[in-house]
Amino acid sequence: MALLVAAPVTAGAAPKPAPNEGGSQSLRAALEAAAKGHIEAKAKLDNSKKRQLELRLELEKVEQRLVTVTAEMGVVADKSYRVGRLSAVSMLLNSASPDAFLERAAGLDTMAQRQNQQMRLLTETREQVTRAKAAIDNEVKEQQKQVTIIARKKQDAERALAAVGGAAAGGFVSANSPLAKPAPRNPDGSWPSESCTIDDPTTSGCLTPRTLHALRQAQAAGFDHHVSCFRSGGGGEHPKGRACDFAAAEDGFEEVDAAGSDRQYGNNLAAFYIKNAGRLGVLYVIWYRQIWMPGTGWRSYSGGGSPAGDHTNHVHLSMV
Known part of the structure; x- marks a missing residue:
């Protein structure tokens, strides 16, 4: 518990009063503003770097998914092209029975639905890639902004310190x-x-x-x-x-x-x-x-x- 309170001084001796530190109020205000501005900008910079790393990892996953979806779309399109060239009349002529015709028609309908689903998935994945790249670009701009602020705050601090040494x-x-x-x-x-x-x-x-x-x-x-x-x-x-x-x-x-x-x-x-x-x-x-x-x-x-x-x-x- 002794560590959680002000440390005692020599027994029987009252502590000497706190010092009058000197220095102008404007100097203290300038130092506070410069240091606080630097700390805030540094925190935003670090957070932006972290966010950019997360976005790049997300982009890699989305781009890998895009490759997979594109390949699957190619398979569906190829099969649809080969099977789907038959017209309804030719399917009827080549069908041995009405049941065979209906089965062939249902298969083509399923193929068309699958093709539409893959097309939507491909479009959505491409849009995700675009959004991820745009988010990364925004984070890069944010980093550049905070780096500029940090440099400016350093100059502010150096100007304030020039009056009291500063080397x-x-x-x-x-x-x-x-x-x-x-x-x-x-x-x-x-x-x-x-x-x-x-x-x-x-x-x-x-x-x-x-x-x-x-x-x-x-x-x-x-x-x-x-x-x-x-x-x-x-x-x-x-x-x-x-x-x-x-x-x-x-x-x-x-x-x-x-x-x-x-x-x-x-x-x-x-x-x-x-x-x-x-x-x-x-x-x-x-x-x-x-x-x-x-x-x-x-x-x-x-x-x-x-x-x-x-x-x-x-x-x-x-x-x-």
Whole structure:
């Protein structure tokens, strides 16, 4: 149960207050829009690729059925041509009895019905092939559309980051980061729309279910330093219950740059959220003068020179 609530701080010590992260409201809005747009377009792109694969498999089956029906139609047409050349008079003249005549006539009627059925089946199968090809073409267009959107959102993010550094950075990545339990997605792979409806265990505010899930997953992975999530005012995701600040120091938010084990703690936590970004719905992560976004990767970031603004004393997590 200790993993499901805010981690305690040193006995007898009150946690230092959450930092004033700095940065303009317009910057936070631009970062949110760019990252969210990228994530939404990527989900649609992945769904379109999946749908195109399904359509291509369906097309292969229909085309194989078309070959079979066409061959069967040829057999029916050939037999109908050879048998059906006899007129009603010639059948009567060549029939030994009225019963033989009726049997011959019934056979020709059955042959005509079978020919009509095969013709309808052939027409329907050809139409299925046409529809499947058209659906694939539409999915290809959808993919091209989403690729264009992704490229545009990346440019938007780079323009916003240019004001706070923005150069490519090494970032924080670890192959040893544990995997988080995925958060629920919609059937098409997109993230469900969520509002601030759950009590925030770190403050008196609220969180979205997805943000609380991300917090609990980090705590379950052993990240037990102090956390502060909901914060009223200031813009960004905190007032929406979609952001958390994780102190690098054990006893809260120190007004100094994290060093030694505290800095390594922050490195590991940032790497954890990057590795699980697609599983949890991470919008962006800021840590130690660097910011990670899904469209840009790690970029340099300057928030005004203070430990809080530069995020050198805490890891900031924003969620979709």
